[in-house]
Amino acid sequence: MSVHLLFIVKEIDNEPQGILLISSVLKQAGHHVSLVVATEEDPVRAAVRLQPDVVGYTVYTGPHNWYLDLNQRIRAQLPGVFSIFGGPHPTFFPEMIERDGVDGICLGEGEYATLDLVNALQRRDGATFLADPAIANWWFKLNGSAHEHGVREIVRNPLRPLLTDTELDELPFSDRELLYNAHAQSRRTKIKPFITGRGCPYDCAFCFNKAYSDLYGGKGRRFRRRSPANVIREIRELTSAHDVRFVLFMDDTFILQDRWLEEFMGRYKTEVDLPFWCQVRAN
Structure with missing residues (x-):
């Protein structure tokens, strides 16, 4: 039903x-x-x-x-x-x-x-x-x-395994219209958030990630990430429909995976080219 x-x-x-x-x-x-x-x-x-x-x-x-x-x-x-x-x-x-x-x-x-x-x-x-x-x-x-x-x-019931990189790519994009229809300010704002991956390999005492990893007990990798192409496609889809001036990457640690970052930022500069904010770890 x-x-x-x-x-x-x-x-x-x-x-x-x-x-x-x-x-x-x-x-x-x-x-x-x-x-x-x-x-x-x-x-x-x-x-x-x-x-x-x-x-x-x-x-x-x-x-x-x-x-x-x-x-x-x-x-x-x-x-x-x-x-x-x-x-x-x-x-x-x-x-x-x-x-x-x-x-x-x-x-x-x-x-x-x-x-x-x-x-x-x-x-x-x-x-x-x-x-x-x-x-x-x-x-x-x-x-x-x-x-x-x-x-x-x-x-x-037990937990199912964490979603893999491929499974994250297979998810449909966020239903932002659901939010925009319920909350006008979210539609009007020119600052839009995106999430490129899930999890973090670090065990910072102030963060939930260690406890979350322990909860899953090895059922999947702690850090998983969508492909650069998939993320770029979501950003372009949203920017083509709304006046977006600034991007927020809400990942816990955005600068993980040098190879992924190099590919993504090259495409981002060419295909999006908007100022952005992200969280990083100095070491």
Whole structure:
């Protein structure tokens, strides 16, 4: 069946690339995705208006309690909705699954994990439910199997391998129109972000990458990168449709892989030639 997933974001500081990639993957498979930004529209009213099958949140530690409270208010209006959480907080604090109103949490990379989930969902008597919870990267709380003292069964699935370089190239580009339709300022800004790769080989104490690598336990390379041609094609596609004056490369460490960098920057100068910002490591 075609599933309608509503993402809700508290506010926009950076483009939510995870949400936008998941949206592209789901739409490519025939599903429907909406986005509401709480600074632009009341999310509870929007959920009632849109009547989604699934409501989803990408959550950082700190604002996670705001999202949990919002989710409870939405479920009070839409008791049949299926509620999912992904992003850094549930990835590193998966006990979030035990919180009221949380049906599932996604650990780690979410593009194909979310696609597998929505493909497995079913609808009956106005409610969305999961018949088979065996989906990699997901922990689920099964509402229909309460044990003693009201404790419900929690299914903890293993992680799938990290996406490879080739698989990153095979992903559709971020669904930026989803964001631009929900948040006018994101459309208007002439500064646009891009991500050329994932991960980092370093173990800086202040960063999440070491813990993230440990979580995956050798299921794929820590650092993976899209091809220069693929990144250039996305940049040119966006700059041909919008007035872009400045590019942000949001990679954790942009200057890794000398050969990749030499090829990419040569093409960037010839085919894009816009000022840019990136993060580097001095040594």
